[in-house]
Amino acid sequence: MILVYFITIMVIAALLMLIRKRTFQFVAMPAFAIIQVLFTCDIFVRRQISFSDYFRVDALGLIFLTLLAILTVTTIIQSLVYLEKRKDTPEHRAHYLASMIIFIGSMTGVFMSDHLGVLWVFAEATTLSIALLIYHERTPEAIEATWKYIFISSIGLSFSFIGILLLDISISGFHSAMFTFSDLQHVFISIQNKMMLQLAFILIVIGFSVKMGVFPLHTVCIDAHSVAPSPVSAMVSTSLMNVGFVAIFRFYIMLSHSAVAAWMNHVLMIIGFLSILFAAIYLVKVKNFKRLIAYSSIENMGLVALAIAAGGIAWFAAVFHLILHTLVKSGVFYQMGQIIRYYKTKQVYLIGGYFRVNPVGGLVMIFAFIILSGIPPSGMFFTEFMIFSSMFSGGYTVVAVLVMLLLCFIIYTLGKYFFKTLFSKSEQESVTPGEKISKWESVPQLIMLLLTIGISIYPPPFLLELVRQAVETLPK
Amino acid sequence: MATLLIIIFIITLFYAAISGRMFTLINLLMIQGFLLFGVALIELREMNVVNLIVILVETLVFKAILVPYFLKRTIRQNNIKREVEPYISGFNSLIIVSVLIILSFILTFSLQQNFHKVIYFTVAFSAILTGLFLMVSRKKIITHIIGYIILENGIVLLSFSVGNEMPMIVNAGILLDILVSVLLFGFFLSKIRYISKEFEISSLSKLKD
Numbered sequence: 001m002i003l004v005y006f007i008t009i010m011v012i013a014a015l016l017m018l019i020r021k022r023t024f025q026f027v028a029m030p031a032f033a034i035i036q037v038l039f040t041c042d043i044f045v046r047r048q049i050s051f052s053d054y055f056r057v058d059a060l061g062l063i064f065l066t067l068l069a070i071l072t073v074t075t076i077i078q079s080l081v082y083l084e085k086r087k088d089t090p091e092h093r094a095h096y097l098a099s100m101i102i103f104i105g106s107m108t109g110v111f112m113s114d115h116l117g118v119l120w121v122f123a124e125a126t127t128l129s130i131a132l133l134i135y136h137e138r139t140p141e142a143i144e145a146t147w148k149y150i151f152i153s154s155i156g157l158s159f160s161f162i163g164i165l166l167l168d169i170s171i172s173g174f175h176s177a178m179f180t181f182s183d184l185q186h187v188f189i190s191i192q193n194k195m196m197l198q199l200a201f202i203l204i205v206i207g208f209s210v211k212m213g214v215f216p217l218h219t220v221c222i223d224a225h226s227v228a229p230s231p232v233s234a235m236v237s238t239s240l241m242n243v244g245f246v247a248i249f250r251f252y253i254m255l256s257h258s259a260v261a262a263w264m265n266h267v268l269m270i271i272g273f274l275s276i277l278f279a280a281i282y283l284v285k286v287k288n289f290k291r292l293i294a295y296s297s298i299e300n301m302g303l304v305a306l307a308i309a310a311g312g313i314a315w316f317a318a319v320f321h322l323i324l325h326t327l328v329k330s331g332v333f334y335q336m337g338q339i340i341r342y343y344k345t346k347q348v349y350l351i352g353g354y355f356r357v358n359p360v361g362g363l364v365m366i367f368a369f370i371i372l373s374g375i376p377p378s379g380m381f382f383t384e385f386m387i388f389s390s391m392f393s394g395g396y397t398v399v400a401v402l403v404m405l406l407l408c409f410i411i412y413t414l415g416k417y418f419f420k421t422l423f424s425k426s427e428q429e430s431v432t433p434g435e436k437i438s439k440w441e442s443v444p445q446l447i448m449l450l451l452t453i454g455i456s457i458y459p460p461p462f463l464l465e466l467v468r469q470a471v472e473t474l475p476k
Numbered sequence: 477m478a479t480l481l482i483i484i485f486i487i488t489l490f491y492a493a494i495s496g497r498m499f500t501l502i503n504l505l506m507i508q509g510f511l512l513f514g515v516a517l518i519e520l521r522e523m524n525v526v527n528l529i530v531i532l533v534e535t536l537v538f539k540a541i542l543v544p545y546f547l548k549r550t551i552r553q554n555n556i557k558r559e560v561e562p563y564i565s566g567f568n569s570l571i572i573v574s575v576l577i578i579l580s581f582i583l584t585f586s587l588q589q590n591f592h593k594v595i596y597f598t599v600a601f602s603a604i605l606t607g608l609f610l611m612v613s614r615k616k617i618i619t620h621i622i623g624y625i626i627l628e629n630g631i632v633l634l635s636f637s638v639g640n641e642m643p644m645i646v647n648a649g650i651l652l653d654i655l656v657s658v659l660l661f662g663f664f665l666s667k668i669r670y671i672s673k674e675f676e677i678s679s680l681s682k683l684k685d
Contacts, residue, residue: 117646140671144680147664151620154657155611158627161650165631168638179642196587223683268611274567285685318522429628 002049002112005039009105013098018092025097026080032101033076036108040069049112053178056114059469060249063319064242065111067326071239072104074444078231078334080229085341088136095132096229102129103235110243114180116164120157123211123247126240127153133232134224145223152220153210160207160247166200181254185473188258197260202267204251212244213237213294213301215274225294226346231339233290237297237333238326245304245322252308254359256405256474268309273399275302280406283413288346289339292417293332296372299410300325303387306403310390314473321461324371324379327452331445332368337362339421339436348417352424360442362422369418371456373411379456479657482599485511485633486577489606492626493573494566498551498558501622502544508629509540512636519636524652527644535632543625543658551618552663554669561615561676566679569613576605596637603630615676617668628654 012032016025044062049055079100079105083093106129109122127150135146168179171187191197206216213221223243225233252264279299286292300321307318338361342352355362384407391400455463488504488511495501513535520528551558562569580601584594607627611620635642642650672679 054645115643115646117642117650121646121649121653124650124657128653128656128660131664135664135667141682143664143667143671147617147668147680148683149659150657150664151624155608155624155627158631161631162634165634165638192675193587199587279539282685287685291685337586383594 001039001042002055005035005108006105007252008035009101012211013101013209016094016098016101020094022090022093025093029080029097032104033073036104037069039108040065043112047168052114053180054115054118055112056180056182057112059466060246060319061111063323063466063470064239064246065108065203067242067323068107068111068239071235071326071330074233074330074448075235076100076335077444078234078337079229082229082231082337087346092136096136099129099132100232103133107239107243111246114182116167116179116181116184119247119250120161120164123160123208124154124157124209126243127157130224130232130236130240134228136229136232137227140145142227145220145227149220149224150219156207156208156210156217159203163200163203163207163416166196166203170196170200181250185254185257188255191258194259194263197258198263201251201255201260201264205248205267205271208244208247209271210244211240212248212305213241213275213298214244214305215271215278215302218278218298218301222291222294222298225297226291230290230333230340232329233294233336234333237294237329241297241301242322242323242326243401245301249308249318253473261475265309265311268305269396269399272302272305272307272309273403274363275299275305276403276406276410280409280413281340283410287348289348289351289406289417289421290336290346291335292348292414293329296410296414297325297329299407300329300372303384303403306391306399307383308388310387310394310396311474312390312394314387314390315474316467317383317390319467319470320459321380321383321387323467324383324452324456326455327448327455328368328371331364331448332372334445335364335368335442338441342437348420351421353422355422358437358439358442360439360446361437364442364445365418365422365451367453369415371452373414374407377453379459381450382456478515479595481511481514481518482595482633485515486599486602489577489602489626490570490573492606492610492622493569494497494568496560498556498560498616498618501560501619502547502551505547505622505625505629506540506544507602508626509535509544511536512539512629512632513531515633515636524644527647530644530648531651534648537624538655539629539632540652541555542655546658547618547621550665554666556616556618560619562613563615564613569609572609572613573602573606576609577602580605593637596633600630600634600637606630615678617665617677617680620677621658621665624661625658 012028016028043049043057045064047057085098092337101459103126106122106125110119113119113122131146134149135142170191170193209215210217210221225236228236231427255264276299279295283295284297304318304321307314339351339354340346371378371380374384388400483506488508490503492501513532514533517532531551580598583601585598604627607623610623610626
């Protein structure tokens with residue numbers, strides 16, 4: 001089944017490159033979305049997968065695979081709208097759509113891979129396939145951001161690969177059957193060479209921090225957000241960050257029973273705190289609306305890193321936080337595409353009075369702000385509450401208090417710009433507004449946000465059970 | 477025999493630190509590719525035959541022939557100046573690379589693993605650190621790509637020291653990823669022409685807050 005899936009998407013991508021007809025693109029993309037959804041449903045129902053040496057279906061992968069399937073449908077719709085409005089050449093459209101398919105396919109691979117090497121291969125494939133997507137608008141900024149993203153990301157992932165090799169060296173005495181996460185979890189309990197594992201873990205975290213968007217290499221992630229087309233930004237900010245999280249979390253789970261467990265918590269605590277600190281500092285200077293929301297993503301990922309470090313109930317909260325964040329952020333970025341299309345600028349100081357232009361889109365932004373800032377009924381209130389309570393009980397009181405102060409600051413800044421966009425008089429008569437935005441374009445996003453609030457108020461039991469299963473192999 | 481190849485490998489690192497011409501650097505990459513091929517041939521003999529052939533062919537074709545040829549072509553096509561233009565002079569680079577090699581020795585011995593192949597580990601880490609050093613100390617973007625390839629060569633050497641236990645399909649995937657990334661670097665390098673004629677890293681500084 002999985003082989004069929006990968007071959008099918010490669011074929012669709014190749015056909016899109018060869019046949020550059022507009023009608024074919026409008027047939028192939030929905031077909032791909034349907035394949036993605038059907039594949040996810042199949043895995044969801046059967047809970048098993050061929051090639052079990054390399055791939056595995058577990059609750060963690062299943063959650064993010066489902067989110068990816070939802071995002072695939074919405075992103076493809078938004079991408080087709082985006083390409084229609086931009087009137088690109090057929091060649092550029094073909095590059096965009098084919099890259100998008102391979103990009104989604106490689107993310108699917110990451111969520112399902114059980115072998116350490118396979119995970120790395122798919123993670124690197126996401127880097128390579130996103131290059132043309134970031135480059136799509138072909139401005140000097142796009143070239144710069146693409147160059148920085150693929151170069152820094154490749155180097156970062158090389159570091160991760162060194163880490164994986166070091167893990168391989170450290171188990172050389174204890175020969176296990178396969179080099180997979182599920183097999184190795186029991187092997188690492190008996191490894192005593194702490195320094196080796198520490199070096200390996202820190203290299204792996206540095207490498208995947210490009211994908212997850214946390215402290216050491218988050219800057220290229222932000223550059224990529226700010227120049228990429230809005231549907232692509234939505235993917236980078238949600239599903240690609242989930243890729244980084246899944247990679248780091250799988251390594252964390254694997255090493256959580258070993259001698260370095262406490263040390264890993266300290267590393268993640270420092271990384272999480274620094275991510276939130278940098279997000280708060282840079283939000284003061286930010287002028288580009290997309291970078292503003294990108295920093296908000298960095299802050300959320302920092303919180304998730306803190307949650308992994310804090311442990312206990314916070315592991316549950318981390319996964320749940322990511323589910324909510326994925327649904328909300330993608331909505332915000334889709335809406336962002338419409339704002340940019342109307343105002344023809346990303347500068348925050350030139351945008352204003354959006355609520356009168358597009359009330360439904362304005363509602364999307366208001367709901368998104370409420371959810372992102374963690375005001376009840378937002379589920380992020382509960383997840384952040386769980387994260388902080390577990391930080392207090394884990395003895396990280398000082399960090400928790402500092403993070404709360406930084407969060408207040410971040411919410412203030414976000415609120416300032418969100419409400420300026422929505423309600424302030426547009427002071428720039430010089431900016432000629434673009435075409436009118438159809439109300440119906442915002443309706444799917446509104447549904448997505450209401451769904452988020454629904455999940456927050458009444459989380460479906462099967463979802464809670466999945467999240468619980470995802471973290472059950474961690475030590476109590 | 478393998479030790480001899482490894483020692484030649486470390487000499488190429490010193491040479492890379494002082495060489496002032498771009499083509500010398502690329503020729504060094506080619507030599508490193510052949511050295512890696514030799515090391516793989518000697519070290520990985522006990523491995524599964526099909527897997528071994530995949531590794532040997534990919535090392536020889538990609539690392540020793542395809543990538544150097546591609547880099548030379550990129551330089552010719554874009555009329556990049558042939559000098560390396562370092563921020564740090566050749567002599568100082570040599571000292572820094574020596575220090576990096578000593579650091580790799582210290583790192584290897586502090587890991588306290590009973591390696592039967594200490595020298596592999598040390599040289600691999602030296603190559604990784606030298607690659608990073610070349611990236612930060614040279615102005616041209618193409619030198620960054622060369623530094624990245626030296627880093628990758630170090631990683632390949634490290635994986636040989638483990639005995640390369642990855643299954644064939646994973647090895648093929650890894651090498652393919654690296655090849656595609658180098659090709660993409662070349663493609664986007666030629667696009668940087670539209671921003672700056674000099675291909676220097678200082679021209680990529682528009683995106684910031």
